Amino acid sequence: MFDFLEGYDLLGAFWATVQLTVYSAIGSLIWGTLLAGMRVGPVPLMRTFGTAYVNFVRNIPLTVIILFSSLGLNQTLGVKLGGGEDFDTINFRLAVLGLIVYTSAFVCEALRSGINTVPLGQAEAARALGLNFGQVLQLIVLPQAFRAAVNPLANVLIALTKNTTVAAVIGVAEASLLMNEMIENEAQLVLIGAVFAFGFVCLTLPTGVLMGLLGKKVAVKR
Amino acid sequence: MTDVTVAKEDAAPVGDLVVLKDVNKHFGALHVLQDIDLTIARGEVVVVIGPSGSGKSTLCRTINRLETIDSGSITIDGKPLPDEGKELARLRADVGMVFQSFNLFAHKTILENVTLGQVKVRKADKKVAEEKARALLDRVGVGAQADKYPAQLSGGQQQRVAIARALAMEPKVMLFDEPTSALDPEMINEVLEVMQQLARDGMTMIVVTHEMGFARSAANRVVFMADGRIVEEAAPEQFFSNPRSDRAKDFLSKILHH
Ligand SMILES: Nc1ncnc2c1ncn2[C@@H]1O[C@H](COP(=O)(O)OP(=O)(O)O)[C@@H](O)[C@H]1O
């Protein structure tokens, strides 16, 4: 029944999806945290930048961002992100960059919702002890914000996993690109769809369950 | 201002520790602090009293610069309040603050709450900080709770931890902003007792509170505020039994009759 799978590197394609997800997740977490820091920080210019960035990026389709990194950055400006002449590597990295640019806006907002659960008085008490802004953020606000943000961040991670399929538009050989190829060559359309759907569920379902448990475990009692 | 010369027997005020001169502060159109002149001597305990919205919290918060002022000057131990940066952080460490809502760090244990400032601001060794924290927690009577989290403690216990957290910085002056207002009645005394002991030990204290018992037994002076101004200053006995201003009479009759 699953003969049509023969000759296709299904695992390899999903492995590429996992890699896209992991690299983009790490990058977005870092950049999104910095953005959140800017948005709640005391420097007006940074606040404006953070707010503008999030509102701008959130309202652009991901496809446009990924295409821009390929057409705009790579083909027009010659940005190669250290990929040399290997197009697969360059495209993979460009896709990760695009995914980070996009996803970090959502990480920022998830974190900000977490930050809003931390009572203002605690930050004030920390300032009153003599901690500076960076210390207040790092020691008091963010640890509690991350804990409260585990569930919204899980949603962002699940969305990111699915969004990696957009990397196909610039030819990154991840799962959905292989699916398109198989749909063109094979007859079992519904089955192919089901196999790929199942593959994605295998990736996202455990993410949701594990992060749900983690969220409960680390929750701050108030 | 200085017509009030009450000296508590065991306090030994040498010089002025906190001096506010001609301080003004606005929130938009609202003039919250109007020409505030206030001098607090070393070792003195001053109770600030007045109707809600009169600017008592704002006054406290300007003293460690959680709020900036529009004009006038504030000096602590002879030094004007620094604007920003390291200097300001050092000043804040010298001014302990206790809030109405405790504001303990919810994700840290009681012990960590009391060591954090010592380690991160005073750069104390962790072991030394923990020893000091335990001693302070014992002193305020919550030593047995050191490894719990704030949410596991009663309000009175949390507020005593908050006092220990501030004391751990070895502040020159302690500010209390309605420290017992959020507490159930049966817990008020355990907090007041800690504050009374602190006053006896010679700590300089500015206390916003309506607890007249505390004012009578621990304060050198009562400062009455209304509409952003200091309307009256007097020794506690004198203020409570014989207020001079109409505002104070009116206010006292209200808090006495409910
Ligand atoms: N951050 C703020 N922004 C605007 N208005 C404020 C702020 N904080 C306090 N106020 C106003 O300033 C006045 C004095 O407040 P506050 O100092 O808290 O008074 P009190 O502690 O005596 O009740 C009140 O009218 C209050 O509404």
Ligand SMILES: [Mg+2]
């Ligand atoms: Mg107040």
